[in-house]
Amino acid sequence: MFYLMKVVKRNGDLEDYNPEKVVKSLKNSGVSESTINKILQTIKDKRFDSISTDKLYKIVYQLVKKLENKYNASIYSLKQAIMRLGPDGYTFEDYIAKIFAGEGFKVKTKQVYESNCITHELDVVGDDFFVECKYHNSGGITSGIKDVMYSHARFLDLKDACKNKGYHFRKLWVATNTKFSDECIDYGKYWGLKLMSWKYDGKNSLSYIIDTKHYFPVTLLPSVGREVFSLLSRKNILLITEVRDKSDEELKSIGLSADEVAKLRTDCDNIIEAAKKIEKINGGKK
Amino acid sequence: MFYLMKVVKRNGDLEDYNPEKVVKSLKNSGVSESTINKILQTIKDKRFDSISTDKLYKIVYQLVKKLENKYNASIYSLKQAIMRLGPDGYTFEDYIAKIFAGEGFKVKTKQVYESNCITHELDVVGDDFFVECKYHNSGGITSGIKDVMYSHARFLDLKDACKNKGYHFRKLWVATNTKFSDECIDYGKYWGLKLMSWKYDGKNSLSYIIDTKHYFPVTLLPSVGREVFSLLSRKNILLITEVRDKSDEELKSIGLSADEVAKLRTDCDNIIEAAKKIEKINGGKK
CATH class of the missing domain: 3.40.1350.10 (Trna Endonuclease; Chain: A, domain 1)
Structure with missing residues (x-):
């Protein structure tokens, strides 16, 4: 029944669900082979007639978070993290x-x-x-x-x-x-x-x-909510690598609590590590 | 107290009320000297601290209609008649x-x-x-x-x-x-x-x-409301001179009643006559 499933794109167009696209974006996010297979099976089992790209994305994102880890889920949500650089341009x-x-x-x-x-x-x-x-x-x-x-x-x-x-x-x-x-x-x-x-x-x-090139925005970090982002962006700290390169004192001086700094630190390290792993796996394949 | 009156422009700027501007637009609309003087006196008597251009326009328009005649008031409202060519472009x-x-x-x-x-x-x-x-x-x-x-x-x-x-x-x-x-x-x-x-x-x-050049839009005619305008514009009849040049039969064939045609006819003649008078008075002065 697989071939019957359609994806409704944001402009309203219908296209056949293509598991290869899901596989590609998951591999780019460093998700393991076994998790990818589980995710494909889950989608298959749901037997949708049609699904919006937004809904499909959300299902996959939640599965990555649950089955793999939150840092790979973050990297998978890169496009949404860029949106969160708003509300203005x-x-x-x-x-x-x-x-x-x-x-x-x-x-x-x-x-x-x-x-x-x-x-x-x-x-x-x-x-x-x-x-x-x-x-x-x-x-x-x-x-x-x-x-x-x-x-x-x-x-x-x-x-x-x-x-x-x-x-x-x-x-x-x-x-x-x-x-x-x-x-x-x-x-x-x-x-x-x-x-x-x-x-x-x-x-x-x-x-x-x-x-x-790992120009990951800070909005990719699970610990960066609206308020933390506001403090960081006010100081033009927008890249994860910029957060990493700041000392704890510098980060506290912009208004972050010790606890927030610690969480940021952990998240940064984990995202960078996850990105490096992905690079290793996908190296030369892109 | 006259000089204290301010006009609030649409962009929010304040400027001194300038009776000369009112006189000029009234003369362009063929309003007689005595009506112009009465209008200026009425505005003076109202002793506004400030007034929006929209409100000032409406007061003057109503006074022209009452003291002069509705065809000069129509010509005075040319800018608004162009707006009524909408709602789209x-x-x-x-x-x-x-x-x-x-x-x-x-x-x-x-x-x-x-x-x-x-x-x-x-x-x-x-x-x-x-x-x-x-x-x-x-x-x-x-x-x-x-x-x-x-x-x-x-x-x-x-x-x-x-x-x-x-x-x-x-x-x-x-x-x-x-x-x-x-x-x-x-x-x-x-x-x-x-x-x-x-x-x-x-x-x-x-x-x-x-x-x-008398490219007056049909929306200048007092008898052209939303429905009549819709019938005329559907046939691309947009100028008063175009209405004038159509026969009664042609106008009826686009869906207008005999009564509507008669009113259109009278309005057309009167606007054109008013415009010619204005031209005679202002001829060479512009």
Whole structure:
């Protein structure tokens, strides 16, 4: 009966349930072979006619937490952890800046540039590029052509002004935590824009970069609830590796209790360890 | 005490009440000197500390209706009549197309054009230009830079494709029934875009063109309520002159009763007559 099960995507489209997709995301999250098999069997046994991607995700997440451990479940929930960088888009911009910085670029956030006619506030600026960030706090929202074309017009306006201003822009990145519509991708390819979305473009995709380079957001840590996140993000501490590199005193000085610091510490170590294990297992296979 | 009165603009700014502005708009609507004086005196007597532009407009409108006649009051309410072309922006696009057609351009609405990468549906297309329409159903909303830059990016994308497609675009108009932000105007000037808004740019402004060329919308007619408007707009009859040029039979054939046709007819004649009188009085003064 397996082949009858359908998955309802966020845009309302139906597609056949594909266990391979579940297997892939579970392997990426370091879940063991035996747990994966148990999870597939559980889904099979439930004999759904159809299920939403959200519901399917929640079932799998709970099973990983129960059958494997909470750190692998956290890594499995990466996309949701990025959503929790909201509610507005500012923290996502800072987070994207950290990824570019981690990749060796000198970047600044929220920079004001004058073109020959107007003023632009840019989300993330590197030496010869800038990044426009489109954050959505729900997975169903696709970044549309209007956003991408507006960003492109800003790029052209600033590129035009490079001649007589003290800056130069050669590339435009548009980064989103969800996905781009097909016409965004067609438009971006034609005009040479760099598009970074959750899954698009293989090794340039946000999920791939975070997974492989361990740019894990602090919202991945089980001990980071709304309040702890608020204290961390106020100090622009957004990556798990940044938490790890702070001393207990530094963490206490931002308003965290000794108990919260201890929990953070344990969670950080465990996530980093889990990520290293995954890397070992999947190393070279991606 | 007169000079103390303040007007609260829709964006919340306060400015001194300026009777000259009221006089100008009343003269444009063909209101007689004696009525204008009575209106100014009535406002003076009310001794407001402050009043919103909306409230001030309503008071003046009611006074024109009472002291002068309902056709001058209609002409005075032109901006509101344009708003009533809503609730969505499609009728406004058709209306803008009629203005361009009236000015001698061959135009089509809702045309699909392929660029080298994506498909654009354009609101109004002429021989070598297209018009992007930004309709707002409330006077407080300003068309912002994002809309104008997106339109510009569309223009550049289509201009780029002119080389190998069977069309050519040399100009972009962006038309709105409210106003553009200052940065839209700066951007538009620098990049050579044609901006048409309610008041901006003298003889190119929407209000000036409508007033002087009598592109009065049918929503200006006292007898055109929601239902009559719906019947007329379904047949793309949007100008008062178009109603005038139809026979009674044609108007009945679209679903109007004999009584409604008679009222329409009277209203049309009276508005056109009032407009001609205004033209005579103000001729050459604008």
